[in-house]
Amino acid sequence: MSHDESPTLLRRQLGRFLREMRESQGLTIQDAAKEVQLSYNALQRLESGRTINPRKQDVRELCMLYEVDAEETKQAVDLAARAAAARGDDDVIALGGMFSDAFNMYVGLERSARRLTSYQVQVPGLLQTADYARALIGSFLHNGTNDEIERSVQIRLRRQVIVTRKARPVALEILLDESALHRIVGNRRVMRAQLAQLTEAGKRENVSLRIHPHSAGFTRGILHGSFVILDFGTDRRGDPVEPPVVYLDGGMSSDLYLEKQELVQRYTEMVDCIRRTALDETSTRDLLRQVAKEKYGDR
Structure with missing residues (x-):
């Protein structure tokens, strides 16, 4: 167990998983709490990540009630133990990563977010075509079977429902480095289709897609990597649902999660700087069409 693990992120991850499993069974909090002899408030606190020391027995009984399989039950119980024992300082937290088989922390956060603001140097997963995703994943899983690659592709594509769903789609702002238009993933045909999809995605009311051109130089004089700011909205009183x-993205290492307010603020300020030098949405679509025609068009 890493002493750097964040108790708040772990509790939120556990609560989110339990809530999704309960809802998949069509149970209310009242129904589930009664079945496992918890109070309504106790289960509500557990699902919202506010239980300081989640009990393994409670998690195990809830998983049994929700008909969770043995492997996921084991992971959930382990998560409860880690959440209770973690003593992270909520500064920089390293968890999971490409090589982790544990619950995917990021996907759970992404699914719960109301707004995602992201700077990317490649087309983000939420806007990738199947062929673009297949080329990327196939390159990473170069020793994987076709079935393994295809499973990963389908998981990535299913994530996109948060953008396209009719009820409360996520507000998605993508600031995409121009290099993503020119670095070939797959082949010219794949890139042509991907740029066309980006053009269409940028027309959605809940999506803002803007290219950060090479001519903008280095934001604040540094070469920064990709990042995502996840915002979870506010409740009826106007208070944040979650910080x-x-x-x-850790790439070959662990993924990093920044929770400390001053660190989140630094990235928020970085986004403001990138916005000021990014193309507007109309110019972005023009550039996407131009590159698709001139670089990847039929010859």
């Missing part, structure tokens, strides 16, 4: 989180 915002900054996610940094």
Whole structure:
């Protein structure tokens, strides 16, 4: 167990999982709490990540009630133990990563967010075509079977429902580095289709897509990598449902999660700087069409 693990992120991850499992069974909090002999408030606190020391026995009984399989039950119980024992300082938290088989922390956060603000140097997963995703994943899982690659592709595509669903789609702001238009993933045909999909995605009311051009130089004089700011909206009283989180893809290492307010603020300020030098949405679509025609068009 890493002493750097964040108790708040772990509790939120556990609560989110339990809530989704309960809802998949069509149970209310009242129904589930009664079945496992918890109070309504106790289960509500557990699902919202506010239980300081989640009990493994409670988690195990809830998983049995929700008909969770043995492997996921084991992971959930382990998560409860880690959440109770973690003593992270909520500064920079390293969890999971490409090589982790544990619950995907980021996907759970992404699914719960009301707004995602992201700077990317490649087309983000939420806007990838199947062929673009297949080329990327196939390159990473170069020793994987076709079935393994295809499963990963389908998981990535299913994530996109948060953008396209009719009820409360996520507000998605993508600031995409121009290099993503020119670095070939797959082949010219794949890139042509991907740029066309980006053009269409940028027309959605809940999506803002803007290219950060090479001519903008280095924001604040540094070469920064990709990041995502996840915002979870506010409740009826106007209070944040959950504190915002900054996610940094760890690539070959662990993913990083920044929870500390001053660190989140730094990335929020970085976004403001990038916005000021990014193309507007109309110019972005023009550039996407131009590159698709001139670089990837039929010859």
